[in-house]
Amino acid sequence: NAGVTQTPKFRVLKTGQSMTLLCAQDMNHEYMYWYRQDPGMGLRLIHYSVGEGTTAKGEVPDGYNVSRLKKQNFLLGLESAAPSQTSVYFCASRKGGLNTEAFFGQGTRLTVV
Amino acid sequence: AQSVTQLDSHVSVSEGTPVLLRCNYSSSYSPSLFWYVQHPNKGLQLLLKYTSAATLVKGINGFEAEFKKSETSFHLTKPSAHMSDAAEYFCVVSDLNTNAGKSTFGDGTTLTVKP
Numbered sequence: 001n002a003g004v005t006q007t008p009k010f011r012v013l014k015t016g017q018s019m020t021l022l023c024a025q026d027m028n029h030e031y032m033y034w035y036r037q038d039p040g041m042g043l044r045l046i047h048y049s050v051g052e053g054t055t056a057k058g059e060v061p062d063g064y065n066v067s068r069l070k071k072q073n074f075l076l077g078l079e080s081a082a083p084s085q086t087s088v089y090f091c092a093s094r095k096g097g098l099n100t101e102a103f104f105g106q107g108t109r110l111t112v113v
Numbered sequence: 114a115q116s117v118t119q120l121d122s123h124v125s126v127s128e129g130t131p132v133l134l135r136c137n138y139s140s141s142y143s144p145s146l147f148w149y150v151q152h153p154n155k156g157l158q159l160l161l162k163y164t165s166a167a168t169l170v171k172g173i174n175g176f177e178a179e180f181k182k183s184e185t186s187f188h189l190t191k192p193s194a195h196m197s198d199a200a201e202y203f204c205v206v207s208d209l210n211t212n213a214g215k216s217t218f219g220d221g222t223t224l225t226v227k228p
Contacts, residue, residue: 099165
């Protein structure tokens with residue numbers, strides 16, 4: 001029972017490089033989310049998806065793009081990485097409907113130098 | 114709009130003594146409220162959730178929280194701290210009727226447990 005799986009777990013990028021973070025969930029959840037976690041700031045929502053083929057902006061979307069081509073996968077892309085994007089990234093998924101909690105992946109620690 | 118404030122960024126207790134982590138929220142709707150725990154270099158794990166049923170909610174590992182609408186609070190408590198409770202704790206509010214269930218996180222409270 002894998003739950004929510006994020007790859008990679010760690011990555012170091014040079015400024016200007018691009019990369020894609022993959023989130024996969026095996027719970028058939030409708031909703032998926034990407035957050036970033038910075039010291040002393042809790043988690044902030046980057047983008048989210050309410051179903052296959054749909055995406056929407058969250059609180060801090062600039063510099064990121066997402067895609068949800070398959071229900072089980074939610075990809076987060078950085079086209080031109082910047083040092084300000086150094087952070088820990090968490091993916092989460094949630095079943096549709098009321099009163100359902102989110103399940104989180106283990107996180108991806110990204111450093112942009 | 115919704116927001117959540119965790120009133121203490123750091124809490125330190127001795128092993129075996131009670132734990133109190135404070136959380137106040139604001140929400141335009143009847144909110145769903147959650148507490149998550151994050152151990153170092155780990156993901157977030159759900160401790161408990163309030164979903165408009167009983168106001169006193171029991172969670173895992175002996176934690177519980179009481180929803181007080183009049184005080185807009187959802188404080189997390191545990192009668193007796195254990196060393197393994199040392200972690201970061203997040204209070205989360207979600208308006209599950211709107212906004213695709215987007216959650217707003219508090220800034221977190223770091224719990225230290227002294228032997």
